[in-house]
Amino acid sequence: MQWLYKLEKKFGKYAIPNLMLYILSLQAIVFLAVNLLGPGILSALVFDRDLILSGQVWRLITFIFVPDDFNPLWFILMLFIYYSISNQIERIIGSFNFNVFYFSSIIATIAVCFIFDIRLLSLAYYINLSLFIAFATLMPDATFYLYFFIPFKAKYLLVFYFVILGMQMLTGGLPTIALICSSLLGYFIFFAYPALKHQKLRRKGLAGQKQFRAAKRELDAEKRAPIKVAFHKCHVCGKTELDDPDMEFRYCSKCNGNYEYCMDHLRNHEHVK
Template sequence: MKKLCDAVDRFCLKHPRFGIPNLMRFVVFITAAVFLLDSFSGGAASYMLNFDWALILRGELWRLVTWLFIPEYDRVIWMVVGMFFYYFIGSSIESAWGTAKFTLFYLTGAVLTVLFGCLAGLWTGYPLVTNIYLNNVLFLAFATLYPDALIRVYFVLPVKAKWLALFYVFLTFYDLIRMNTAAAMIMLPMTLPLLAAVWLAYAVFFWDRIRDILADIGFLTRHQRSPRTIQFKEAAKKQAEKARRQGYRHKCEVCGRTDADHPELSFRYCSRCAGYHCFCEDHIFNHEHFTS
């Protein structure tokens, strides 16, 4: 999983122009347009755009994409609130990650949803693809990046995003566990693959955060006590003290550029090198690893 996470970062660094700027603006506007058309057509617009495997096989290939714009709500007030909320969290994630990584995250979740939904259709008899779980994982991503952001529930009660995210995860598992046997046999084969799809996308893009959380609660104590980790932390302290004396925080081991001289550059530390070695965005994936 770590290699996939590193591959994502490598791709985004090498292709900064990849993606659609302000992606959530387009998603929200198109979804709002579909909602308005549904209001005047009795749901005909959503019927023409939803994921229907039989119609896709007949040539209606646009349904492979347009299911992303099916409105999640049927009341105007909740539709407006939902669209503003998704635009807010989507633009916040894009601001933190950049256009390339956010677009890749959204695209990965959408593609995996289609693939897992179609695979589930092999034993359910009919593929089910919906954007509900993809929208939910957007909030999970937002809460991971901005855990202390305040969300006003019903416009009144301020709650930190991290607690709402934990509550969402709890409710998801609770809804699955409390199903009776008959309902579970029908619903689980359809819902579990879709959940697995978006949570797999989340795990790939947030693997570093997940490892930190596991370490904090004691699941990675063995790793934290390893000689290499201890050496890395000691070297990090020495580097921080040296940086304070020299007037910069990061310096590339290859080209010698610093964050003080080039504030526009991104600097990262290589976990495969022995010790604590910093590299700029041009050399983080293009350098010989230190072995001692």
Template structure:
């Protein structure tokens, strides 16, 4: 990826999500006009019409807003927040690759499944990426209840599992293919987390034993500041997926450190 970025990075679109969300907002307003239904219909992904020459439908489906209710602007702001956070974390080029590979996979999944492509799973892949990078981020559900995005991500994964197990084959293909960009970006990190969890299993047992013996030693320590869970029980720690080896950081330094290679 770094080699590609050095070669093609200058072509990356900065603030990509702002353009996508802005276009969806414009389409939402156009949909409220007398010609709205016709406009939306001309943007939808339709393999038959694409084969007849309406090639813009290959990509125009991404500017159809996720909802046509009055809440759409809150939804669009939420996706703008997700996209800009990912762009801050990865940079313009990597986020462009993630987003446009998601578009391409949605198109591929639609052709394989013989279905109409929508941005549903594309948006899901963006949300899951955000939840993986910043799982402790909280949103106000119904503008009242604070909920961490990691819990919403678990619900999203349950919905994916339900689709894979119970939905018809076209739906299985769509969700499976459309999320390949997520696994391409995070697969190695997910495997590392599984291995880390297994490796730390015996340490957790020893930790519990030391607690019972009255000599508890810290099991988490920030690589930068040295803080442990004993300094403040409210502190949370994460392993950095970009550092070589297993380096743990408090949330303050997780996104503000030089990666160890």
């Protein structure tokens, strides 16, 4: 996309390499703090529109550092998975594009939470979920292991997550729809929109190919058609056996030369002297 290329050319030097490493490290710090100091610390980090407007602006970003789950085993597993897939995505689309991918979803989520006054403990859940969806889109044949021993491909994970999100949007109301869509903004920019654009161009290309093949068939048919040559031609009207296969032609014995006439003009013409 041209506008992304221009942005990268102008602001690419400000991109944060390994962005998810820093975010996940801060999530690990929050996880340890909650386990050591108690869950009360989360009240100072979660998104709260009223408190933000009263001056606690750090909540605009600290909600990203609240882990999705506080079960130690699950948290460690998710840290590993998030880092692995985000690293793969960043290697494919580049650090700047990954920054745009992640921060655009954060900004859109903040806007939606302000509009609908959404207050959830883990607002980053849907944003992090977009990482799974992006990874499954980029590498659909990659294999995950459910419960460490049941293999399944990423493309099935993609379908599963879209089904879950669709059900949540149908049952959750407008705020839920807006929250999910905002969290997937980065995915829409880098994957959904290019895919739709590619499909549109592909349809145009297929239509052009169809027209080309039809024109080629017509041209080939013309080339294969036999060339017909007339052997008889009326000296008066120019009619040949190609014009009228049933017409007979005769030479006039009274004309000076070999002049051939159709039956309509054999006896009705001016003799050539």
